[in-house]
Amino acid sequence: MSVVLADLAYWQETTIRLLVGLIAVLLPAGTLVYLFLFKMMSFMQSRLGPMEAGPYGSLQLLAEVGKFLQKEDIVPKAADRLIFKLAPFVVLISTFLLILVIPAGPDLWFIDVDTGIFLGLAVSSISVIGILMAGWASSSKYSLLGALRATGQLIAYELPMVLAVVGVIIQAGTLNVQEIVMAQATGEIFGFGGIGNPYVITQFVGFLIFLIAVQAELTQPPFDMPVAESELVTGYLTEYSGLRFLMFFIGEFATAAIFSALAATLFLGGWYVPGLEATDNLFNVIGPIVLLGKMLLVAFFIFWFRFTYPRFREDQLQQLAWKVLIPLSLVNIVITGVLKVVF
Amino acid sequence: MNAYAEMAGLDPLTSGEVVVAQNIAFGLIAAIMLFSALRMVTTRNVVHAALYLVIVLAGSAAIFILLGAEFVGVTQVLVYIGAIVVLFLFGIMLTRGALGVDEEEKGEQRLMSCLVAGLLAIVTAGALINTFSDAELTRSSPSTTATVGDSIFSQFIIPFEAVSVLLLAALIGAIVVARKD
Numbered sequence: 362m363s364v365v366l367a368d369l370a371y372w373q374e375t376t377i378r379l380l381v382g383l384i385a386v387l388l389p390a391g392t393l394v395y396l397f398l399f400k401m402m403s404f405m406q407s408r409l410g411p412m413e414a415g416p417y418g419s420l421q422l423l424a425e426v427g428k429f430l431q432k433e434d435i436v437p438k439a440a441d442r443l444i445f446k447l448a449p450f451v452v453l454i455s456t457f458l459l460i461l462v463i464p465a466g467p468d469l470w471f472i473d474v475d476t477g478i479f480l481g482l483a484v485s486s487i488s489v490i491g492i493l494m495a496g497w498a499s500s501s502k503y504s505l506l507g508a509l510r511a512t513g514q515l516i517a518y519e520l521p522m523v524l525a526v527v528g529v530i531i532q533a534g535t536l537n538v539q540e541i542v543m544a545q546a547t548g549e550i551f552g553f554g555g556i557g558n559p560y561v562i563t564q565f566v567g568f569l570i571f572l573i574a575v576q577a578e579l580t581q582p583p584f585d586m587p588v589a590e591s592e593l594v595t596g597y598l599t600e601y602s603g604l605r606f607l608m609f610f611i612g613e614f615a616t617a618a619i620f621s622a623l624a625a626t627l628f629l630g631g632w633y634v635p636g637l638e639a640t641d642n643l644f645n646v647i648g649p650i651v652l653l654g655k656m657l658l659v660a661f662f663i664f665w666f667r668f669t670y671p672r673f674r675e676d677q678l679q680q681l682a683w684k685v686l687i688p689l690s691l692v693n694i695v696i697t698g699v700l701k702v703v704f
Numbered sequence: 705m706n707a708y709a710e711m712a713g714l715d716p717l718t719s720g721e722v723v724v725a726q727n728i729a730f731g732l733i734a735a736i737m738l739f740s741a742l743r744m745v746t747t748r749n750v751v752h753a754a755l756y757l758v759i760v761l762a763g764s765a766a767i768f769i770l771l772g773a774e775f776v777g778v779t780q781v782l783v784y785i786g787a788i789v790v791l792f793l794f795g796i797m798l799t800r801g802a803l804g805v806d807e808e809e810k811g812e813q814r815l816m817s818c819l820v821a822g823l824l825a826i827v828t829a830g831a832l833i834n835t836f837s838d839a840e841l842t843r844s845s846p847s848t849t850a851t852v853g854d855s856i857f858s859q860f861i862i863p864f865e866a867v868s869v870l871l872l873a874a875l876i877g878a879i880v881v882a883r884k885d
Contacts, residue, residue, distance in 0.1 A: 486790075490785065
């Protein structure tokens with residue numbers, strides 16, 4: 362998308378980038394909802410899931426979107442109307458900015474900047490403001506409590522997430538995501554370069570911390586205290602309906618997809634598969650498919666945990682972040698730094 | 705923006721077109737920032753004030769990026785928007801009731817705060833005019849993240865460490881003050 366578009370006018374390039382970005386956010390999100398939320402969860406619970414709309418229920422997603430679009434967009438009487446209406450957009454903006462940093466091939470990227478992964482972590486933290494806006498503007502106790510819990514959780518788990526990525530950054534020696542992929546593709550394990558050096562091997566602790574933190578950032582079980590339905594209805598989403606609820610829903614699953622893709626890029630080698638030269642032009646074609654495959658693998662684990670484990674208590678949840686994950690990731694950074702200097 | 709110009713064979717910093725676009729962008733961002741800053745201090749709703757602050761901080765991040773200081777811009781988003789304003793909002797929402805519009809707070813410190821803000825504006829403006837009155841913006845190339853990192857850990861290592869120790873002291877101080885026993 363970079364060199365390919367160099368000859369086009371600015372507005373043409375921007376339009377293409379916008380369209381590709383829209384597809385890159387919505388398609389994986391839809392895949393996750395159908396594959397994992399509709400089908401995998403059903404099979405784990407010994408039922409079939411949606412079967413009526415389309416072959417094997419494959420059009421259920423469109424039916425759901427149609428259903429939400431028809432619903433009335435209700436704004437509570439006491440709500441702060443403007444902020445209430447803006448909140449889902451803030452969450453979606455954060456999601457759409459996050460996709461920018463993930464490359465899908467040697468020449469397939471939205472932006473190729475030096476700050477790379479740092480930019481990604483920065484924009485992912487914007488969504489907290491959207492959640493706080495939603496919870497506060499609803500002027501409902503459930504929403505406010507849900508938003509406060511969500512914020513406490515997101516702040517707590519952003520730290521181990523960033524610290525887990527630092528290990529990868531030290532090993533790759535760059536913040537640029539494309540160069541991190543290249544470093545994994547051309548890396549060697551004790552002189553053997555057959556499969557490159559995917560950082561899931563050397564940064565396994567970081568990978569685990571990253572996955573747990575992603576789970577918590579998505580506020581999904583077992584970290585779903587903010588939307589605990591038995592106490593808070595659905596937390597900060599309680600007062601939302603129709604299109605705006607759908608936007609939060611899309612935001613949640615799109616973020617799940619993008620964080621999975623980010624984990625796949627940082628730890629599993631991104632768009633690269635062993636056996637080919639990393640600069641091979643073929644990767645501009647198969648890169649997105651490879652990345653999608655690796656993303657689905659990571660997302661499978663995330664959703665597996667989601668459907669399996671019961672909810673943490675609030676104090677357990679905070680303790681896990683501050684007393685276990687953060688010290689562990691700091692130790693990981695120290696060890697990575699020492700080994701980087703030694704080797 | 706500069707990357708595209710380079711690809712098209714233009715020097716991003718001397719070709720007029722790009723500079724015009726940057727000037728327009730600067731004007732827009734500055735106008736939005738000014739409006740939000742004014743609303744931030746005039747609005748009666750504390751949460752609205754914090755949200756206007758988000759727009760001001762995002763604007764300054766955008767200006768850093770316009771100036772080619774990409775790393776500083778991203779840091780601005782991560783630290784100020786992602787952490788500090790979130791803590792502001794968190795604190796406000798924990799301590800006030802839902803949708804708290806404080807009508808009774810007429811602001812007995814209004815005079816004092818106006819005085820401080822005015823003085824600060826005069827000092828800052830004076831210092832800026834004194835230093836940069838005739839200076840033209842040098843068209844240096846955008847600073848890369850690597851150069852920022854290198855200069856922090858070589859040239860500016862002592863100020864950097866001093867600030868780190870200061871922050872640590874502030875953190876420990878906050879914990880000591882907050883402790884009950």
